[in-house]
Amino acid sequence: MNCHQCPKNNCTNQKSPGWWKLFRKTPRALELSSQDAQIALVGMPNVGKSVLFNRLTGIYVTVSNYPGTTVEVSRGLAQIGEQNVLVIDTPGMYSLVPISDEERVARDLLLKTSLTAVIQVVDAKNLGRMLPLTFQLIEAGLPLLLAVNMMDEAHRLGLKVQQKALAVELGIPVILTSAALNQGIDELKSALAKCLPSERVAIPA
Amino acid sequence: MTSQVLYQEPIEEAIASLETWIDNHRQSNLFREYTFSSRSLALLLLQKDPSLWSALKQDEEQCREVEIVLTVAQNKLEYPVNLAIAQTRQQQARRLESIVLQETKRTQTSLTETLHRFTVNPLTGFPLLVVILYFGVYKFVGEFGAGELVDRIEGFYEGQINPIVNQITAQIIPWQSLQDLIANDYGIITLGIRYAVAIVLPVVATYFLMFSLLEDSGYLPRMSLMLDRLFKSMGLSGRAVIPMVLGLGCDTMATMVTRTLETKRERVIATFLLSLAVPCAAQWGVILGLLAQKPAALMVWGGLITAIFLAVGYITAKLLPGSSGGFYMEVPPLRLPKLRNILTKTWIRMKWYFWEILPLFIWASVFIWIGRLTGLFEMIIRGIEPLVAAIGMPPETAPVFLYGFFRRDYGAAGLFDIQQQGLLTGNQLVVAAIVLTLFLPCIAQLQMMIKERGLKTTIAMVLFIVPFAFLTGYCVNLGLTLLGVNL
Incomplete structure (x- = not known):
């Protein structure tokens, strides 16, 4: 059985029928070389992490318009520049100090995995409420990128985000996206490419 | 980094001393794996x-050092440290x-804001819920999905496919017993796959479509907000509405x-209620299909399940010690759903569901076949018959309850099959629907319960649910008979 919309055999998200699980406990191992970079999508609930994951990896994970749809970590490969990158979709979290179980999943993943980049997805319409988590991720010294998502909806409400000013104030790359409309994904990918180690080598001395 | 947040003086002091302390302990087991x-x-x-x-508590001395720093900082502050x-x-x-x-333009109280108030206010929100249930679930899933669509597909299957399958197997396979494995009354193709494709699939497809749209x-979430108070009385926060609604x-x-x-x-409360009184898509659909022609029967079923849900929820909340967490939830914006997203989601869910049930339904056919060959099937059926008779059901339904033990939706589909032959009265339909709704969930859910809540809790729940389902069926049947009601 193949996972829907899987371009290659790069999907760990395959749901074998429950009946099979009795006999086959572990899902098929991901074909991933150890050099591959890992990046994680984090952020508060219902900001569009899973949509972005779908856009980056081509793997469908259920997306809904309410918080808490994702309760488990999903992994998939994305092509960034010349490289394959492992993208990790996490359950939503409000702060680095977890309250519920699924927040703990996301936090512990950040705390214990060495990641090449961390993309915090935020809702442009509620930027002020999302930024405290941004501060905490910066404090933690994580290689952070900020994806200001749902720009289409913010635009409709007459909100304008000063991308450059935000990037300067925070000291991290800021990308404006509307993941549901597939806007800003290329910009995000090229910003990601700059974080990957081999790209840095390619810059002439 | 320039963008670092600066905290109040006492907190910064505490951070500084903890930082030095952590740097000195970086190589210890505690901090080594942290990034x-x-x-x-x-x-x-x-x-x-x-x-x-x-x-940290593994080492008492370490623990005390950190606690001292924390207390010093706390004593200099008006508010608790984490609040500060x-x-x-x-x-x-x-x-x-x-x-x-x-902000380039002033945000006016827009249409979505009005709509939001409309959905959240119980006075308008509750009627809206009833309207959605009536048109979305009753009309669309019950009458269209479980009625129209199932009739068409089922009619086609029984009229066109079954006879051909029966004929071909009769010609190819000389042994009657082996023919029965594939064709005839309980065959893999004529019963197992027919249940999956012709009865359950159309029902689930319409339901998932409806559900994805609402999602x-x-x-x-607005429905959760509205129902929050109701849930609070059951010891659950409004947050618990989401899993409950998903359970539908x-x-x-x-x-x-x-x-x-x-x-x-x-x-624990939510898991218990989910396994007892929240019917899933397949059950909903088939039960709606069963009772659609008899609105009074549907009301009795709906009323009783709701009453049991509320009563059991209330009692469990009283029995289990502790308090419920506070309710704060993101309320996402009301959006016009995108057709493509909904279709994709419905398609994914249907596929997931179909592959989940198909092997089970096929296995059920195989088990029934083995059981019939060995006479075991008859024996178990005869064992259940008194139980079935006690809740006022005809003996033909005994196999249905046997299937229902493996999967509620399989049992419901079997019931649907019997009802189409006109063997059941209104009272019997209601009793069967109630017992099947309350009865044990499918094997997949049982596995999930064990995984999430542990074996002990799950067993306790199961030990309550099985007798409770039958007892309720018995009481409802008795009540209806005593009152002389014929639905």
Whole structure:
């Protein structure tokens, strides 16, 4: 059985029928070389992490318009520049100090995995409420990128985000996206490419 | 980094001393695997992060050192340390937002705002819920999906496919017993696959379509808000509505989503209610299909299940010690759902569901075949018959309850089959529908319950559910007979 919309055999998200699980406990191992970079999508609930994951990896994970749809970590490969990158979709979290179980999943993943980049997805319409988590991720010294998502909806409400000013104030790359409309994904990918180690080598001395 | 948040003086002092302390212990088992900066770890300790502290508690001396730093900082502050930290961050965030976010037009109370109020206010929201249930679930899923679509597909299957299958197997396979495995009354193709494709699939497809639409529109969280007070009386926060409502789609998924609940107590109550009184898509659909022609019967079923849900929820909340977590939930915007997203989601869910049930339905056919060959089937059926008779059902339904034991939807489909032959009265339909709704969930949900809540809790729940389902059926049947009601 193949996972829907899987371009290659790069999907760990395959749901074998429950009946099979009795006999086959572990899902098929991901074909991933150890050099591959890992990046994680984090952020508060219902900001569009899973949509972005779908856009980056081509793997469908259920997306809904309410918080808490994702309760488990999903992994998939994305092509960034010349490289394959492992993208990790996490359950939503409000702060680095977890309250519920699924927040703990996301936090512990950040705390214990060495990641090449961390993309915090935020809702442009509620930027002020999302930024405290941004501060905490910066404090933690994580290689952070900020994806200001749902720009289409913010635009409709007459909100304008000063991308450059935000990037300067925070000291991290800021990308404006509307993941549901597939806007800003290329910009995000090229910003990601700059974080990957081999790209840095390619810059002439 | 220039963008670092600066906290109040006493907190910064505490961070500084904790940072040095952490740097000195970086190589110890406690911190070695952590990727966060020392400043961040210091802040987590100050905020009493549960997992860091439980790791810290392994060494009492370490623990005391950190506690001293924390107490010193706390004594210099008006507010609790974690509140002070959160406040500083929020102030900083608001300041930054005011710099980078510009409003180009005044936000007026728009249509969505009016709609939002309409859905959340119980006075308007409750009638809306009833309207949605009537048109979305009763009309669309019950009458169209379980009525029209099932009739067509089922008619086609029984009229066109079954006779051909029966004929071909009769010609190819000389042995009657082997023919029965594939064709005839209980065959893999004529019964197992027919149930999956012709009865359950159309029902589930219409239901999932409806459900995805409600999901993406943002209506569900508003429904939670409206129902919050009702749930509070049951010891659940409004947050618990989400898994409950999801349970109306698939109880297995919903059991997994109970993770979003804050306290263990809430998770146990929610899991229990899901396995007892929340019918999933397949059950809903088939039961609606069964009872659609008899609105009075449908009302009795709906009323009783709701009453049991509320009563059992209330009692469990009273029996289990502890309090419910506070309710704060993001309310996502109301959106016009995108057709493509809804279709994709419905398609994915249908596929997942279909592959989940197909092997089970086929296995059921095989088991029945083996059982019939060995005479075991007859024996078990005869064993159940008195039980079935006690709740006032005809003996033909005994196999249905046997299937229902493996999967509620399979049992429901079997019931549907019998009803189409006109063998059941209104009273019997209601009793069967109630017992099947209350009865044990499918094997997948049972697995999920064990995984999420542990074996002991699950067994306790099962030991309650099975006798309770039959007892309720018995009482309802008795009640209806005594009152002389004929639905």
